[in-house]
Amino acid sequence: MNALIFVLLFVWQLPQNLVALVVLLFSKTEGVIAYRHYCFALKTRMPKMAGGVSLGSFALISPSEAQNERTVRHELDGHTVDSKIFGPLYLLVIGLPSVLHLLFYKGHGDYYDFYTERWANKHAGLC
Numbered sequence: 837m838n839a840l841i842f843v844l845l846f847v848w849q850l851p852q853n854l855v856a857l858v859v860l861l862f863s864k865t866e867g868v869i870a871y872r873h874y875c876f877a878l879k880t881r882m883p884k885m886a887g888g889v890s891l892g893s894f895a896l897i898s899p900s901e902a903q904n905e906r907t908v909r910h911e912l913d914g915h916t917v918d919s920k921i922f923g924p925l926y927l928l929v930i931g932l933p934s935v936l937h938l939l940f941y942k943g944h945g946d947y948y949d950f951y952t953e954r955w956a957n958k959h960a961g962l963c
Contacts, residue, residue: 842874842893848923849892852931856891869902870912873920877912890915890956892926906962914956930955 846853859882869877880896888897888911895911902908915934919926934952941947948957957963 845874845920846893849919851924852919852926853892856894869897869908872912873916875912875916877908892919909960909962910956914960917959918955
C-alpha cells in the first residue's frame with residue numbers, strides 16, 4: 837500500500853519530481869536526512885544554495901542546514917505539503933513565486949511573511 841501511495845503521489849507531482857531528478861543529476865547528494873510523508877530530505881550540495889528547496893518527493897537541503905531541524909521541517913513538512921495539494925500546478929503557484937521572492941527579497945520585513953514561506957511554516961507547525 838505504501839508503495840502505491842508513493843507512486844501515485846510521484847505521478848501527481850511529476851513536473852516538480854522531474855525537475856528534482858535533473859537537479860540531482862548535477863549536484864552532489866551526501867545522504868538521506870529524513871523520510872516522512874512519502875518524501876525524502878536529502879543533504880545536497882548545489883552551487884549558491886544556502887538553505888533548501890522542495891521539489892515533489894524531494895526536499896534538497898544544503899549541508900550547512902542539514903542539522904537545522906527548523907529548515908528540514910520547513911522544507912520536508914512544509915513545502916512538500918503544498919506540492920501534494922497543488923500537484924502539477926505547484927511550480928506555478930509555489931515554486932516560481934518562491935524563487936522570485938528569494939531573488940528580489942531586499943531584507944524588508946520578515947522573509948517568511950511571503951505567502952509561500954508562511955504556508956510552509958504553517959504546514960510544518962513552525963508558526
